[in-house]
Amino acid sequence: MSLQVRRFDAIVVGAGGSGMRASLELARAGLKTAVLTKVFPTRSHTVAAQGGIAAPLANSTEDNWHWHMYDTVKGSDYLGDQDAIEYMCRRANEVVVELEHMGMPFDRLENGKIYQRPFGGHTQDYGSAKMAMRSCAAADRTGHAMLHTLYQQNVRTNTQFFVEWMALDLIRDPQDGAVLGVTALEMETGEVVLFQAKATLLATGGSGRIFYASTNAFINTGDGLGMAARAGFPLEDMEFYQFHPTGVYGAGVLITEGVRGEGGYLLNKDGERFMERYAPNAKDLASRDVVSRAMTTEIKEGRGCGPDKDHVMLKLDHLGPEVINHRLPGIREISIKFANADPVRDLVPVVPTVHYQMGGIPANYMGRVVIPEGNNHESIVPAFYAIGECACVSVHGANRLGTNSLLDLVVFGKSSGEQMIKDIRALPTPHRNLPKDAGEYTRSRLARLDANAAGERVVDVLTDLRRTMQAHCGVFRFPDDLIEGVKKIKVIAERAGRTFISDKSKVFNTARVEALELDNLVETAMSTIVSAEARKESRGAQARADFPNRDDKNWMKHTLWYKEGNRLAYKPVHLKPMTVESFEPKVRTY
Amino acid sequence: MKLSIYRYDPDKDEKPYMKDYDVQLEHSDRMLLDALVKVKVMDDTISFRRSCREGVCGSDAVNINGKNGLACITKIVDLPDHVTIRPLPGMPVIRDLIVDMTQFFKQYDSIKPYVVNHDAPPERERLQSPVEREELNGLYECILCACCSTSCPSFWWNPDKFVGPAGLLQAYRFIADSRDQETAARLDNLEDPYRLFRCHTIMNCVDVCPKHLNPTRAIGKIKELMVKRTV
Numbered sequence: 001m002s003l004q005v006r007r008f009d010a011i012v013v014g015a016g017g018s019g020m021r022a023s024l025e026l027a028r029a030g031l032k033t034a035v036l037t038k039v040f041p042t043r044s045h046t047v048a049a050q051g052g053i054a055a056p057l058a059n060s061t062e063d064n065w066h067w068h069m070y071d072t073v074k075g076s077d078y079l080g081d082q083d084a085i086e087y088m089c090r091r092a093n094e095v096v097v098e099l100e101h102m103g104m105p106f107d108r109l110e111n112g113k114i115y116q117r118p119f120g121g122h123t124q125d126y127g128s129a130k131m132a133m134r135s136c137a138a139a140d141r142t143g144h145a146m147l148h149t150l151y152q153q154n155v156r157t158n159t160q161f162f163v164e165w166m167a168l169d170l171i172r173d174p175q176d177g178a179v180l181g182v183t184a185l186e187m188e189t190g191e192v193v194l195f196q197a198k199a200t201l202l203a204t205g206g207s208g209r210i211f212y213a214s215t216n217a218f219i220n221t222g223d224g225l226g227m228a229a230r231a232g233f234p235l236e237d238m239e240f241y242q243f244h245p246t247g248v249y250g251a252g253v254l255i256t257e258g259v260r261g262e263g264g265y266l267l268n269k270d271g272e273r274f275m276e277r278y279a280p281n282a283k284d285l286a287s288r289d290v291v292s293r294a295m296t297t298e299i300k301e302g303r304g305c306g307p308d309k310d311h312v313m314l315k316l317d318h319l320g321p322e323v324i325n326h327r328l329p330g331i332r333e334i335s336i337k338f339a340n341a342d343p344v345r346d347l348v349p350v351v352p353t354v355h356y357q358m359g360g361i362p363a364n365y366m367g368r369v370v371i372p373e374g375n376n377h378e379s380i381v382p383a384f385y386a387i388g389e390c391a392c393v394s395v396h397g398a399n400r401l402g403t404n405s406l407l408d409l410v411v412f413g414k415s416s417g418e419q420m421i422k423d424i425r426a427l428p429t430p431h432r433n434l435p436k437d438a439g440e441y442t443r444s445r446l447a448r449l450d451a452n453a454a455g456e457r458v459v460d461v462l463t464d465l466r467r468t469m470q471a472h473c474g475v476f477r478f479p480d481d482l483i484e485g486v487k488k489i490k491v492i493a494e495r496a497g498r499t500f501i502s503d504k505s506k507v508f509n510t511a512r513v514e515a516l517e518l519d520n521l522v523e524t525a526m527s528t529i530v531s532a533e534a535r536k537e538s539r540g541a542q543a544r545a546d547f548p549n550r551d552d553k554n555w556m557k558h559t560l561w562y563k564e565g566n567r568l569a570y571k572p573v574h575l576k577p578m579t580v581e582s583f584e585p586k587v588r589t590y
Numbered sequence: 591m592k593l594s595i596y597r598y599d600p601d602k603d604e605k606p607y608m609k610d611y612d613v614q615l616e617h618s619d620r621m622l623l624d625a626l627v628k629v630k631v632m633d634d635t636i637s638f639r640r641s642c643r644e645g646v647c648g649s650d651a652v653n654i655n656g657k658n659g660l661a662c663i664t665k666i667v668d669l670p671d672h673v674t675i676r677p678l679p680g681m682p683v684i685r686d687l688i689v690d691m692t693q694f695f696k697q698y699d700s701i702k703p704y705v706v707n708h709d710a711p712p713e714r715e716r717l718q719s720p721v722e723r724e725e726l727n728g729l730y731e732c733i734l735c736a737c738c739s740t741s742c743p744s745f746w747w748n749p750d751k752f753v754g755p756a757g758l759l760q761a762y763r764f765i766a767d768s769r770d771q772e773t774a775a776r777l778d779n780l781e782d783p784y785r786l787f788r789c790h791t792i793m794n795c796v797d798v799c800p801k802h803l804n805p806t807r808a809i810g811k812i813k814e815l816m817v818k819r820t821v
Contacts, residue, residue: 039639040691042734043647057715100715103705103769105723105730112717138730144646145730152704188684217642250618253644334644337663338620459631503635505601508685511634 003183003194003439007431008034009424011181011197013167013224016044017143017409018388018416019203020150020159021095022367025417027157031424034195035159036184038166038219038513041151045205045217046409049143050330051119051258052135053406055096056089059113060133065089067124067132070583072404075121075287076397077540077550078585079237079558081574084365084393088404088411095410096136104149106138107327117261117327121287121401121590129281135403140256140330146406164188166513167223169442170200170231170384174435178382179369181434182227183442187513190506192446194439198427199383199420202228202361203413206389207524211354212470215247215254224390226520228361229527230441233381234371234560234569236392237359238524239532240541242400243475245291247353249311251338255331255350257402259343260284262327264316266295267347268303274312279590286590289399289541292352296475305349313347352475357524358400358541359531360392362560367391367416372560377571385420387412394558397573398540449515452500458515461495465518465525468492473529479546482533489522489529496522527561534568535559552585591615591666593629595636596676599685606683608674615666622669623650623661638687645800648735651678652687658737658798678736680746693749694736694756701753701761701779706772722768729763729808731801732756738795738805744788751784755795755805758786762808765815777816786812 012023015037026033037044056063069089073080100106100114107115118131138145154161164187171180171194181196207222208214225235245266246255260266265284268274278294279286286294295312304310316324316331321344324332328343335341341348363369363386364378373379388409395408472485496518503511537551538544557570575582591613598606611629619625623643630636638661639649645663652661653676655669681689707716739745739754753761761780764770780786786809795805 039641039647039649040695040734043639043641043649045642045647047647047733048642048644097713097715101707101711103764103767105726105767106715108718108720108723110720112719114715141646141731144733148730155699156702156704217647219641251620330646337645337665458634501634505599505635505685507599507601508637508688510630510637514634 003192005194005196005434006034008032008195008197010199010201010420011036011195012201012203013182014044014203014205014388015041015161016203016205016388017046017147017150017406018413019201020154021410021413022201022203022387022417022420023159024150024153024157025414026420027154027159029421031421033160034162034197036162036165036167036182036195038164038187038223040163041154041161042148044147045220046143046147048217048254049146049406050140050254050256051261052117052137052142052403053096053146054119054122054134054401054403055092055136055407056132056134057093057096057114057116057136059109059116061124063124063132063134065092066580067126068092068122068134070126071122072395072401073583074127074588075399075401077399077588078397078552078556079394079539079573080397081394082577082582083574084395086577086580087365088395088407091411092407095407095414099146099149099410102149102153104138105145106136117258118285119261119402120257120285120291121282122403131282131285135258135261137258140258140328143406166516167227168445168516170227171434171438172231173432176382178432179384180432183439187508190509192439192442194434196431196434198424198431199385201367201385201387201416201420202390203388204390206357207521208354208357210466210469210521210525210528212466213247213252214354215244215252216354221517222520222524223517224386225360226523228386229523229563232564233361233369234562235359235527236362236558236560237394237531238357238527238561239535239559240358240398241354241528242288242356242358242541243292243352244355245288245295245352246314246350248334248338249349249351252353253334253338254355255314255334255348257288259314259316259328259331262323263319264314267313267315268298269305269309270303274298274303282590287399287401290590292475293543295352311349311351314350315347316343317345356400356405357389358392358396358398360390361386363387363391363393365393365412365415366419367412368419372569372571383423385416387416398542445516445519449499449501449512450504455498455500456495458499458501458511458518461492461499462518462521465489465492465521469525469529473532475543477532477542477544479544482529485529486533489526493522493526523563526566530566531559531561531568556585591625592672593625594672594674595629595687597636597686598683599635620665621662622654622664622666622673625666626661637685646733648733651735651737653677653679658741660735660737660800663800678740680740680749691736694739694754697753697757698734698760701757702776703760703764705764705767705770707769708771716769718768725766725768726763728803729759729766732759732803733801735800737798737800741794741798743792744790748784748788752788753780753785755789755809758789758812759803759805759808762812765812773815777812777819780812781816
């Protein structure tokens with residue numbers, strides 16, 4: 001029995017900021033597009049972004065894309081591809097102004113222009129001590145404002161959403177490796193359908209749930225990464241996982257860097273503003289890797305707060321109720337709910353918390369997936385695209401600057417849409433033939449879950465995976481921990497192959513969904529820890545105790561991890577921008 | 591704590607039933623969602639929606655001891671020892687705590703939830719004063735969780751004809767936006783015995799909104815505008 005096949009011009013998997021920016025472009029061009037999403041679009045994790053979206057609009061301080069580009073290259077610890085970074089920074093004003101025209105409710109300045117606030121690592125004049133006000137904000141709900149605006153525009157264009165459909169596996173053409181579509185599970189009925197298209201875009205977001213303490217939503221399970229890895233594609237720079245300095249202690253919920261942009265700062269148990277020692281210029285607005293390491297060092301050296309001295313404090317009360325209620329209302333709500341602390345008068349306990357995956361499916365700045373082939377490091381995979389957190393373009397390199405993620409979503413959402421339209425229109429009218437065994441792999445995965453009456457419980461394997469990653473692959477990484485961690489994750493991966501679920505129902509079976517998500521989490525965790533163990537240097541978010549320095553001579557290169565045999569390969573960083581001079585690597589201080 | 595949870599799987603159950611669970615809480619369990627996740631560890635056959643676990647995505651709206659709310663920001667310490675959890679009222683149940691929200695989103699779509707401006711877009715942002723922007727506060731923050739509409743008796747009776755508090759709050763969000771030019775058409779779209787005027791200011795919506803928004807006030811403002819344009 002073969003699967004039902006549905007044919008479209010384009011498939012977008014994921015309806016967060018990047019997926020819906022791409023689908024908007026496709027729908028406006030009149031292409032028959034299916035957007036598959038495992039949650040209703042406005043439930044996507046873009047909704048949780050708080051502080052803002054970067055664009056050098058210069059509404060409050062002098063600014064331009066050259067400075068933004070410099071900050072992004074430096075923030076990336078020189079691992080970002082400079083052509084892609086130039087592309088993103090040059091299109092920033094355009095895409096943010098478009099969001100405003102779509103109706104996004106940005107905060108405003110007295111003159112009616114978009115309100116902008118300072119953010120970590122964003123400076124004026126190529127890294128001077130003066131911070132740039134570059135983060136365009138809708139209070140501290142910028143992601144919510146952006147995601148809803150993009151959904152509303154997709155309502156207007158009548159985009160066809162397949163809500164609560166979970167994409168499971170990619171279908172490839174055995175001849176040239178092109179991607180022909182995906183298999184997907186309709187959660188409500190349990191039905192599996194093959195979606196065929198002339199262009200397939202993955203916009204599935206990150207995988208922060210591989211760690212025990214994470215700011216990420218339950219749904220961030222690296223689905224696109226798992227699909228790509230199982231289909232034989234490499235994953236790039238997965239060792240670079242960002243710890244956000246201010247997750248609520250004990251709960252993990254995010255507190256935006258925007259609080260420090262508005263003037264908040266961190267204190268240790270002695271009441272010392274310790275960031276002055278680590279980053280004399282930018283202080284609490286140094287980039288995230290720097291602040292997270294400083295906090296971890298304070299805690300490690302006994303200057304943490306609380307009975308266990310295991311967190312630090314965020315001070316906001318000096319900003320006054322006016323600023324807090326007006327610019328940071330969501331943060332006040334979160335602090336009261338999750339920390340029992342009202343920032344208007346109390347200190348808020350915080351701790352570095354896993355937040356963002358810099359790595360992902362290797363793609364260029366038009367969203368096309370690129371893989372090594374022969375002597376070409378970046379051969380284009382026909383009909384396959386990836387954007388947003390699941391992709392590695394690479395604009396964030398080894399460490400992302402705050403507010404560059406929302407920008408990444410809309411810039412590459414738009415550019416990938418433009419590229420797909422061009423590519424689809426250049427193709428002959430009929431779809432290619434599907435391979436005879438298309439969908440068989442997916443069916444075997446589901447059949448195993450249906451048949452197994454005993455084995456490993458999904459929740460046990462998942463908990464062990466998350467605890468292992470937390471203990472072995474943290475802010476500071478130690479060689480023995482990494483080696484041991486790789487061994488443990490390999491055992492966990494084997495266990496994940498023996499999972500069983502007691503729920504065999506066809507109807508909205510969330511146990512089945514969680515078992516399928518576990519397969520994706522396993523691939524992401526494995527790629528992260530294997531890549532981290534292999535990289536013998538410290539750069540951006542990867543801080544190794546045994547190799548404390550950046551090593552440009554040996555490690556100025558991107559990692560590529562392949563599922564098969566846990567093989568690693570490397571490819572050069574694009575040091576040459578599109579039109580301007582390269583930014584040469586320097587010692588990184590803030 | 592003891593949870594009684596509504597269970598129904600159309601694949602195997604003839605009719606819905608309530609099932610009791612004793613949950614051993616740990617120190618780190620703060621919110622009702624933490625307890626629900628614990629239940630799922632004991633019994634993987636229970637289905638509910640959840641995602642952000644911080645009250646911004648709107649996935650985990652359920653009926654808690656008779657009142658709609660988000661499980662992820664409902665503190666366990668604020669609840670009695672025995673809590674009854676049911677799916678949102680008035681919606682078709684797909685399974686357990688998962689309801690079919692088609693009608694709710696249809697009503698949202700029906701108010702044309704997007705800014706319409708016929709002028710050629712300027713090169714830079716359209717200007718909007720802080721005072722004009724202030725008008726959107728208390729409106730744009732809606733997370734479409736449906737706590738309000740599914741607590742509204744008028745919506746229970748006429749989910750196909752009455753827009754409901756969530757949809758009407760958003761209708762006013764676009765009327766109130768200084769950049770939107772379609773106020774007249776938006777009012778026309780609501781000029782109907784059901785779409786707007788089925789609101790009888792019962793105010794359940796205000797009582798349950800987890801984001802502390804006030805749909806009744808927004809509905810009142812739309813009604814005022816209707817009156818204004820007839821005199």
